[in-house]
Amino acid sequence: MRRRIVPYFLLGPGTIWLVLFFVLPLFYMAELSLWSGAVGSFEFSWHWANYSEALELYDSQFVRSFFYAGAATVLSLLLAYPLAYAIAFKAGRWRNVMLFAVIAPFFTTYLIRTIAWETILSDESPVTEVLKAIGLAPSGHVLATSGAVIAGLTYNYLPFMILPLYASLDRIDVRLIEAAKDLYSSATQSFLRVTLPLSAPGIVAGTLLTFIPAVGDYVNAQFLGGVGNRMIGNVIQSLYLSQSDYPSAAALSFVLMVLIMIVVVVYIRFAGSEALMGEEAR
């Protein structure tokens, strides 16, 4: 009898926490998104127009958010994979030092680091001068461009890409790579046929951990972007905190949530299929 109770005891605290601080607010927000009226005279009225208005007014911010987050995710993957590979296979006794370096930025708050980037990318900074010199800043400045926002997102979410990638690469038995080479695979072939497919779980986890928070991010766009770089997070923040348009903000949040879920489900179906495992899985 007692043994059957134990799992519930283990699940209990977390469940209560999530119900109080996630499920209940979610219902409250769902209700809020159907209110109508103005500040002081809000009332629940099944006002579905909040949703259609939200989509009509802010469709460009939605598209931009998904584009920025997607670009930052791809960029993170390209930066993180070689790094995680090097830490897992080549770092030797430097491994722990390098892993520490990956998480070291977390010791400073997200906000401070993003504000620091504002300075780094400001018009007079040496970094901007260099970017101008090599032709990467045709407009003459870097701050307040989509490039700056994507760079900021990439920087801020890079560790969430590196760590799962490292975990999956580190688990790969080097003898499997030796076996591939023994079976006539060049270094490139053994990477494509063995290492890459075996690190697929890390790629899926890393891209999700990067993409999902990046879509809803507003800090990077606020500090590094200009008026033309506002993401959906900035709209929600401004509607909720500045304009007190709670119903619209809630409706936008729900639309964002559903869109992210659709993208994630489609992505997982694709990534989980044999497509990522290479033709040999067939």
Next chain:
Amino acid sequence: MAAAQDQDSNVVLHGVTKRFDEFVAVDDLSLELARGEFFTLLGPSGCGKTTTLRMIAGFERPSEGEIRIEGEDVATLPPHKRPTNTVFQSYALFPHLSVEANVAFGLKRKKVAKDEIAERVATELRRVGLAADANRRPSQLSGGMQQRVALARALVNLPKVLLLDEPLGALDLKLRKGLQVELKRIQREVGITFVYVTHDQEEALTMSDRIAVMNRGRVEQVDVPEEIYARPTTTFVAGFIGVSNLMPATVSGPGKVKLDSGLEVAASTGALAAGEGCAAVVRPEKLRIGLSGETEAAGDGLPRVEGVVESSVYLGTATQIVVNLGGDVRMTVLVPNADEAERQRLPGGGAKVVLSWEPDHMHVVTESVGGDSADPEPALSTNQEG
């Protein structure tokens, strides 16, 4: 084309040395393997046998020396360009691929035609008895089945040399025995040269055409199993194969050695010079044991030494008696339990006994460089399983 002497040699290692920083893993190793031979590298862990195998496969580059396969110098070729395939110790099967895809892996990289791949993979899976499991994943198979997949994955490529790194090490004893027989059968069937690495002397004796016993990066002796067992040439080989039955001795003249017990016997001393230290080996089953008084009366003229029985252990088919000759020299005697009445008469602990042997059964071995500190455990297994 290969030089004339390579015609029958499939693999030639000449003066191969491998250093890892200061540590010499393989020291000036030279071997010649005949085509179609089942050749075993036998030795304790750290003796350099696996490093030697990895150098033939191409995973390690020799610091010095040359490696030729079918006359071609392969020392600088990467593994994927060598006509070798390896069966890894832990199988190293690709977990994301089916059994069939694992076996087809090498042929696909070699761009063999699709129909031919399918046919050869099917044939190979049938050979190892896994035709029905082609679509399963390695994780769904037992250890013995995984081992067969690893073997099929290597053999399907028809390598010039198949390298096996303790392939049965992870399996339990019963399964290992069965697979030993099967491996030997497959080797005869395909006629490919096998280089087999093991620390299990019994496995080596059972399966090999020839054995190279390795110790501290060097080859101590290369010969057929019967000779390795019956006529070891060094204290290390004598100790590693079978029970270490060594009596310290000195060469007293050409064809004569003097045991430390004082007995002088005729023996083949080979290249040893007078005054050199050596050891005399007599295998446990070749020793006769008798109580001090009785055998002297027999007057059979055989060489004999005296000692005290330390222990007597019943092993089922035989009785193992350990006799202390004094001065930390212990000899093991194995007496078959053919007759119960005779067994009852065997001397017990503390009894003063005389050991004797036919002169032919004693062999003089040289002291191994760096001593003969072989792990005694594998040496005992033969007798205990008997």
